[in-house]
Amino acid sequence: MKNHVLVALLVAVVLALPALAQQTGSTSQDQSAASQPTQTTPAAPASNDQSASTSSQTVGATGKQPLQAETHEGFWGKMNPFARKKYVQRQTQPIRDRVNELDELTANNTKMIKDVDARAQQGIQLASAKATEADQHAIDAGNKAQAAQQTATQANTRLTNVEQVVGNIDQYKATTQTEIRFRPGQSVLSQNAKTALDDMATPLKNQRGYIIEVQGFSSGHGQAAIATSQKMADSVVRYLVLNHDVPVYRIYVVGMGNAPVPSASADDQAKTKRTSGGRVEISLLKNDLEQLSANSTTPDQAPAK
Numbered sequence: 001m002k003n004h005v006l007v008a009l010l011v012a013v014v015l016a017l018p019a020l021a022q023q024t025g026s027t028s029q030d031q032s033a034a035s036q037p038t039q040t041t042p043a044a045p046a047s048n049d050q051s052a053s054t055s056s057q058t059v060g061a062t063g064k065q066p067l068q069a070e071t072h073e074g075f076w077g078k079m080n081p082f083a084r085k086k087y088v089q090r091q092t093q094p095i096r097d098r099v100n101e102l103d104e105l106t107a108n109n110t111k112m113i114k115d116v117d118a119r120a121q122q123g124i125q126l127a128s129a130k131a132t133e134a135d136q137h138a139i140d141a142g143n144k145a146q147a148a149q150q151t152a153t154q155a156n157t158r159l160t161n162v163e164q165v166v167g168n169i170d171q172y173k174a175t176t177q178t179e180i181r182f183r184p185g186q187s188v189l190s191q192n193a194k195t196a197l198d199d200m201a202t203p204l205k206n207q208r209g210y211i212i213e214v215q216g217f218s219s220g221h222g223q224a225a226i227a228t229s230q231k232m233a234d235s236v237v238r239y240l241v242l243n244h245d246v247p248v249y250r251i252y253v254v255g256m257g258n259a260p261v262p263s264a265s266a267d268d269q270a271k272t273k274r275t276s277g278g279r280v281e282i283s284l285l286k287n288d289l290e291q292l293s294a295n296s297t298t299p300d301q302a303p304a305k
């Protein structure tokens with residue numbers, strides 16, 4: 001009987017020891033936490049730089065002091081196999097709070113990074129659009145400059161042509177020569193003579209920059225020959241004015257009589273010949289004014305867009 005009592009007492013003592021150790025550990029931890037602010041007193045005042053560096057070293061990413069490891073180990077040391085649920089929760093709660101703060105801080109930083117990246121992408125797209133627009137403006141300006149250069153070149157070429165034409169305005173070149181034959185003592189145009197004059201005068205309609213030189217030649221001597229040659233030349237001029245509307249101011253008439261004319265033979269350039277019958281020589285002379293008029297009526301090439 002006594003042995004049973006002793007065994008029961010021993011079992012009760014063994015079961016009571018863990019609870020007593022846990023209460024002793026929690027009580028000592030609370031006392032150490034309460035007494036810690038009063039025990040921590042600065043030995044000597046530190047400078048502002050040292051305090052700033054110390055605070056910057058101890059402050060974490062969340063702006064709080066790092067968690068302090070528990071220095072009091074209690075009766076069971078670092079591990080208590082009989083720890084209660086509330087004790088475990090009380091020990092892990094600061095860690096959970098700090099982890100939650102770090103998660104929130106990470107989420108905020110991620111959001112800020114995404115916002116900055118979105119603004120950067122928007123800025124890059126805007127800059128690219130501005131650069132493309134500037135390139136387009138540069139291309140348009142280059143096209144306009146090229147068109148202006150082309151127009152200036154055309155104007156310069158035309159001005160050069162005008163200066164050349166104006167400089168040679170009184171320089172006429174023979175283009176067509178027609179000879180009309182008359183019977184001796186007559187000044188009436190034959191049908192062949194009218195046909196020849198029609199062929200020469202028809203293309204002159206609405207043209208400019210030409211003159212017609214009419215020279216009459218007649219056989220005989222003295223004033224009689226000159227008067228006869230003048231009548232034949234006048235008949236030619238009359239036909240041109242009445243039938244082809246050739247302005248009179250474009251016709252120059254000369255009665256040469258029996259004046260010698262240069263020989264047309266290539267073997268004998270120095271000799272001259274005299275007229276054996278009545279004839280009229282019509283020479284069509286032109287300058288470059290008609291060419292200038294044709295160039296001015298030609299539409300200019302449209303500038304490149």
